[in-house]
Amino acid sequence: MSKTLIIIAGPTASGKTALAIQIAKQFKTEIISADSRQFYREMNIGTAKPSKEELDTIPHHLIDSHSILDSFSVGDFEKEVINLLKKLFKSHNQVLLVGGSGLFINAICNGFDVLPVATEDIRSGLNKLLAEKGIAYLQEKLKKVDPKYYEEVDINNPQRLIRALEVFESTGNPFSSYRTNTPKYRDFNIIKLGINPIREKLYERINLRVDKMVERGLFEEVKELINYRHLNTLNTVGYSEIFEYLDGNLSKDAAIDKIKQNTRRFAKRQLTWFKKSEDINWFDSLELSTILDFLDATIARLNADQKN
Secondary structure (H helix, E strand, C coil), rough: CCCHHHHHCCCCCHHHHHHHHHHHHHCCCCCEEEECCEEECCHHHHHHCCCCCHHHHCCCCCCCCCCCCCCHHHHHHHHHHHHHHHHCCCCCCEEEEEEECCCHHHHHHHHCCCCCCHHHHHHHHHHHHHHHHHHHHHHHHHHHCHHHHHHHHHCCCCCHHHHHHHHHHHHHCCHHHHHCCCCCCCCCEEEEEECCCCCCHHHHHHHHHHHHHHHCHHHHHHHCCHHCCCCCCHHCCCHHHHHHCCCCCHHHHHHHHHHHHHHHHHHCCCCHHHHCCEEEECCCCCCCCHHHHHHHHHHHHHHHHCCC
8 A cells, every 4th residue: 555644734723633633543554743733842821732632542653752942843843743744654555744835735745945043143033023113124134135925925934034035145146046946755645634623613623722721820821931032933922922922912811812803813824824735625524524534535546546
């Protein structure tokens, strides 16, 4: 049988984790996380990691695998996952890759271009600009030096902005000039599933999830990380709003409302990214039997094609 990577992509709070566990049980396989925040063991509550019970049910990889102090780029993720797949495909015909980070998923499907490495001075300087002048300043800076990438990137993601500006300031060349857009060869099949609940239901899930995070101690978690707030990893929804609260710029209720609002916006951007891919097959997370039938039929067809 041919080897198949089943990708489950979609916005935050869409039900990917529960669905992936059910599918992994059916195929007796394992799950690799493609959530760019769940790699970090210091970030637990605010990243909505699978519960201990869920992690005990199915083997998961790249959850709590790194520290926020580690450098772990999209290129590093690609290398690590491709090596991991080589091992997992020795004992499994199917493996799941699950998450909402489109750039990381794309790196596994098509490869990621090797980019210049910036010095710490350049990175620190850009982070200082972000802290002092805000994200709008970096957005305008990127628009000026690399208008092509500006049209493609999630301009509300400070990590992406800083990475692109790092490359420009290190080399004098725009980030977009280093992107070949030539897909790498993969020796396994890829099936992409997109999870897209009704928007009202998704927003309800997001609001409920944030309330549960707060109950579990999200504010306390972020307070313990305040000394690391300069790291790009912590410039993210659910953390930056609480830093504002700790600075005295927001009330607690206002911070919670802002997290909900920014998470809804983040989910919308995730969907926009994934909907650019024409090879994603869209479902609701509750359509388990339909999804399993689709996977069985698609895998059977791929195996037949390989024999022919």
